[in-house]
Amino acid sequence: MGTRALFRTPQVDRENVLQNLTDDELLERIQHGDANAFTQLYEQYKTRLYSYCLRLLRNRQNAEDAVQETFVKVYAGCNSVHSSQSLRGWIFTIARNEAFGILRKTKIDFVEEDGQVWESETPLELVLRSEVKDIVQHFLGELKPEYREVLILREYENLPYGEIASITSSTESGVKSRLFKARNALTKKLEPYFRERKFL
Numbered sequence: 001m002g003t004r005a006l007f008r009t010p011q012v013d014r015e016n017v018l019q020n021l022t023d024d025e026l027l028e029r030i031q032h033g034d035a036n037a038f039t040q041l042y043e044q045y046k047t048r049l050y051s052y053c054l055r056l057l058r059n060r061q062n063a064e065d066a067v068q069e070t071f072v073k074v075y076a077g078c079n080s081v082h083s084s085q086s087l088r089g090w091i092f093t094i095a096r097n098e099a100f101g102i103l104r105k106t107k108i109d110f111v112e113e114d115g116q117v118w119e120s121e122t123p124l125e126l127v128l129r130s131e132v133k134d135i136v137q138h139f140l141g142e143l144k145p146e147y148r149e150v151l152i153l154r155e156y157e158n159l160p161y162g163e164i165a166s167i168t169s170s171t172e173s174g175v176k177s178r179l180f181k182a183r184n185a186l187t188k189k190l191e192p193y194f195r196e197r198k199f200l
Contacts, residue, residue, distance in 0.1 A: 018036060018037060018040040019040065021037070021040070023041075023087040023088060024087065026038075026040060026041050026044075026087075027041075027078065027081060027087050030078045031078055031079050031081075038075060038078070041074075042071055045088075045091055046067060046071070048157065049066075049067045049070060049091070049092070049095045050063055050064070050067050051156065052092070052095060052099075052152055052153070052156070052157065053066040053067055053095060053098070053099050055137075055140065055141070055148065055152045055156070056096075056099045056103075056145060056148060056149055056152060057099055057102060057103070058141050062099075062102050062106075063099075065098075065102070066095060066098040066099045066102060067095065067098075069098045070091065070094045070095040070098050073094050073098075074090075074091055074094060077094075086163060086166070088159075088163070089159075089163045089166050089167055092153070092157075092159070092163075092167045093166065093167045096149065096167055096168065100145070103145055135190070136186075136190065139186055139189045139190060140152075140186065142189070143182055143185065143186070146168075146178065147178055147181060147182040147185070148182070149168065150164060150168065150175055150178045150179050150182060151179065151182045151183070151186070153167065153168075154175075154179055161175050161176060
């Protein structure tokens with residue numbers, strides 16, 4: 001079965017029932033061969049994963065590719081997931097691996113705890129004539145990937161520290177440390193811009 005056909009939403013009577021199932025219940029049905037349950041899982045996670053990958057990769061096509069590959073691997077590996085595992089954490093871990101694989105291929109430097117938070121030596125100096133959301137997104141995109149990802153998982157996905165640590169193969173203290181540095185760096189970058197425009 002092709003991946004396009006795999007992710008096509010069927011019109012089935014059980015759709016409303018599936019929407020009300022927990023991740024664990026969906027996983028159990030998927031492991032028993034229920035293709036409709038996998039489609040429901042896809043519908044529940046596709047937007048969140050795309051948003052996560054897009055913020056991390058800053059490229060729509062790369063984000064789409066990462067999400068597509070994520071669900072191919074989720075479909076192939078569902079039977080290996082144990083009930084004690086967080087399905088959400090497992091899915092985000094796969095998406096993270098796909099995204100960072102793309103970052104490696106594009107030769108973007110990451111995962112070097114060298115004390116430098118920004119990707120570039122000289123911070124980008126520009127004035128963005130746009131909404132505050134766009135300004136924040138711009139500077140978020142200037143963070144190194146390992147700092148950007150913890151902010152995305154915490155602030156946009158609202159994941160607990162323990163789950164972020166599992167997804168990023170780190171520790172809770174490591175996650176908190178990177179979050180602190182990332183928030184600090186982002187605040188310092190945004191403060192002059194907002195002060196100049198009397199937002200602060």
